[in-house]
Each structure stands twice: as C-alpha cells, then as structure tokens.
Amino acid sequence: MLLREVQYARPKTVEEAVGLLSAHDGARPLAGGQTLVNVMKARAASPDVLVDLHDLEELRGVRDLGNGSVEIGAMTTYSQLVSDQAAGARSILGEVAATIADVQVRNRGTVGGNVCSNDPTNHLPPLFVALDATFTIVGAGGAERTVPADEFFVGVYMTAAGPGELLTKITIPPGGQDGFAAVTIGRDGTGIVTVAASLNGGARIAIGCVDSVPVRARPMEERIGSDFSDDNVRAAAEGLGATLDPPGDVHASADYRRHLAAVLAARAVIAARDRR
Amino acid sequence: MDPVSSKRITVTVNGEVVEYDVEARRLLVHFLRDDLDLTGTHVGCDTGNCGACSVIYNGQLAKSCMLLAIQSDGATIETVESLATDGELNSLQQSFSDHHALQCGYCTPGMLMSATTLLRANPSPSEEEIRKAIQGNICRCTGYVNIVEAIKAVKQ
Numbered sequence A: 001m002l003l004r005e006v007q008y009a010r011p012k013t014v015e016e017a018v019g020l021l022s023a024h025d026g027a028r029p030l031a032g033g034q035t036l037v038n039v040m041k042a043r044a045a046s047p048d049v050l051v052d053l054h055d056l057e058e059l060r061g062v063r064d065l066g067n068g069s070v071e072i073g074a075m076t077t078y079s080q081l082v083s084d085q086a087a088g089a090r091s092i093l094g095e096v097a098a099t100i101a102d103v104q105v106r107n108r109g110t111v112g113g114n115v116c117s118n119d120p121t122n123h124l125p126p127l128f129v130a131l132d133a134t135f136t137i138v139g140a141g142g143a144e145r146t147v148p149a150d151e152f153f154v155g156v157y158m159t160a161a162g163p164g165e166l167l168t169k170i171t172i173p174p175g176g177q178d179g180f181a182a183v184t185i186g187r188d189g190t191g192i193v194t195v196a197a198s199l200n201g202g203a204r205i206a207i208g209c210v211d212s213v214p215v216r217a218r219p220m221e222e223r224i225g226s227d228f229s230d231d232n233v234r235a236a237a238e239g240l241g242a243t244l245d246p247p248g249d250v251h252a253s254a255d256y257r258r259h260l261a262a263v264l265a266a267r268a269v270i271a272a273r274d275r276r
Numbered sequence B: 001m002d003p004v005s006s007k008r009i010t011v012t013v014n015g016e017v018v019e020y021d022v023e024a025r026r027l028l029v030h031f032l033r034d035d036l037d038l039t040g041t042h043v044g045c046d047t048g049n050c051g052a053c054s055v056i057y058n059g060q061l062a063k064s065c066m067l068l069a070i071q072s073d074g075a076t077i078e079t080v081e082s083l084a085t086d087g088e089l090n091s092l093q094q095s096f097s098d099h100h101a102l103q104c105g106y107c108t109p110g111m112l113m114s115a116t117t118l119l120r121a122n123p124s125p126s127e128e129e130i131r132k133a134i135q136g137n138i139c140r141c142t143g144y145v146n147i148v149e150a151i152k153a154v155k156q
Helices: A014-023 A036-041 A078-083 A092-097 A103-108 A111-117 A124-130 A218-224 A230-237 A254-274 B028-035 B091-098 B108-121 B127-133 B145-154
Strands: A007-009 A027-030 A049-052 A062-066 A069-073 A134-138 A144-148 A153-155 A166-172 A177-184 A191-200 A202-208 B006-013 B016-023 B054-057 B060-063 B076-078
Touching (some): A014 A027, A014 A166, A069 A111, A078 A103, A078 A111, A124 A191, A124 A202, A177 A254, A191 A254, A202 A218, A202 A254, A230 A254, B016 B028, B060 B108, B091 B108, B091 B145, B108 B145
Parallel strands (some): A007 A049
Antiparallel strands (some): A062 A069, A069 A166, A134 A166, A177 A191, B006 B016
C-alpha cells in the first residue's frame, strides 16, 4: 500500500529525538512500527515526520534493580522481555509478552510503543497499572518528569506523553507476586477482557478492554484486604461487573465482558498468590 | 538533522549489497518486490496479520509490510529467494514438497522464512514449538497439518 507522503529522520541521541519531535508539528516517534505503520496505511494517523528511534541504544534493554524491581527501556522489544535475563527478575513480564500476537510482532514491537499507543486491548497498560509502574518522560530541552501508572493512561490512544515528548523508560517497583488472566480472540489474540494483579501487602488489580484506559478494581482491592484465600477473593470479585461500563461488540456483549472481568480478576489474584 | 522525504539506503539482501534511492513512505515489501524484483515475498493482507511478507531482518523474523524501506538502511535481509541454491531446493523446501505442505502456495514464502528462523534456533522443535513459531503465518488451504509435518520432518 502507498502511504501518504511523510518525512523521516533517524536521530542518534534522545536529545536530538526530542528536538525533532518538538520542532515539527505532526512529528511522531517510530519505535517498532507494529501499530504505527498499519494505522498510517489506514490513514487513521498521518504523521508529517517520523522520528525513528532505532539508533537510541540507551532506550533498549532491561536493568535488574534487585528485589524484583526492574527498569525497562522504552525501545525494549517483547522478544527481549521474553528472553532477557534481567527481565527474568520479574517473571510476569516475559510471560505476558510471550502471549502478544506472534513471533514477527514480538521481534519488532516495543514496550514503549505498546503503552504509548494505549489501544484499550493492549496487554501492557493494565499490567503496568497493577505493577504500580512509573513512566519517565523527556520533553523539550531534556527536562525529565515521572508519571505514575494511574495517571499515565489518559484516553484511547492518548497518554501523558504529549506532543514533543518521549517516553524513555518504565520502572517497576520491588515485588513479584503477580498474576495475569485473559480471555482472547483465539490463542494469543486480541484481548476481550484482560486482568493483571499484583500483591504487595494488599492487592492492586487493573482491568483492560473494558474502558478507554485500564480500570483499577478498587472496591475489590479493599474487600480483599490482605486475605488472599480463594473464598475471600471470589467473594470480593462479586459485584465487580456492575461497577464497569464496558463496550459490547461482535466478540462479546457488554454483559459478558462484565462477567469475564469478575471471573478473571479472581483468577489473576489467585495466580499472583500462588506464584513461587 | 533535517527530516528527509527520500534517501539513498544501503542494504544487504540475500548476501548482495544494494544501494537504492527510496521514498520515506515506501514499505519494505514493495522495495523488495518492485524495486529489487524479488517477488517471492508476497503481499497477503497488507495489514500485518497474515505473515506472507515475512523476511529475516537482521537475523530476526519480521513482516516486511510493517517496515519502511528507509528504516532498513544498514540492515541485512534474507528473503525466500535465498533458500534454494542454483535451482536446487534446500531440505526445508524439499520437505514442504514431499509433505504436500502447500496448495495455492501464497503463504509458503512466509511459512518457509518462519520455519527457517525456528530451525536455526531450535533444530529439533516439538509440534507445540512449531505451531507457536508459525502462529504469525496464516494458511487458508492446508489446515496447517502438512506444514507442521514438513517442518518436523526436516529435523531428521
């Protein structure tokens, strides 16, 4: 397919990349391109300038900070999350990444691209909300700021990383009792409902595919408290569906998504509890 | 650095170094097929779902309809044309032929490249590993059974 005309630059440093992004209206970062190139074909997005992040080595890879805490560069691919030894310090990362699409997409698609595109069916936004991640964003002049996961996802395809800014890394705090449960369209397909949970004293539970951004199941978290027994977790999940207003489509009705949210939330918490 | 709308790229395709002027908007699959006349790589869905355009890009399997040619400056690319030598099928291709692993053949170039990367990393894959490895390649004729058989047979 012939794309609309576009300009291209491949900067060597983050500073140069941010300079390009802020100097041109309609400039977009190009990471793995596994979403952006397709939406350009459909003309759903028509950037004027593509800023290819390929050469920014400093944005690649995972650092093990100890106690399950890891720092993930925005240009880290899903395949790297699966195979990288440092990513193994927080095993949920590789487990979830291994279920994203297919080999080809996992080889090119990046963590930064997944969260910055913030498609409501993407796997990583609810996971990072449950893990209480922090997002580091660099803006014009190199000014760096950090945004908590609860504030990073703003709307469909919208995040706190605005025009002229670049997400550089995601930091996961210490922990390790994590779980993920999903019902997808076909194996490893697009999510119908996804739920991530992380236990750290209490539970943090985030539901994907039911709203424009991941939804925290706060009443369920409160009801669970620190009692992670099967009975208490399942009882706490009751009524969760009624608090949600998910879309209905050809794959699942809104009611079915409400039902799945409660079932999967309990499964995710129990999987997190049982992790060794 | 100023953004450009076209650029001369240098890529290594099937062992040959190629220099070519490409527009920024040109997809890699069109560069391979229309500029280099390597028409073995197919355009199936053009939406990144079918895998018919799969090539080996810097040693990793990738869909060439989701890459821009201009991104490949400096890259090493292997296409299905690299598999046979002097018209002689390699063992994977021969196995596809022996096992009737294709009917219309449209998905076959992508299947072969997926199987090639799998067998390089894992010379004796299980059926489960084969099925996971070709997950990104859609075949609408065979039902996959003979494709899996063909890939499994190469290890012996």
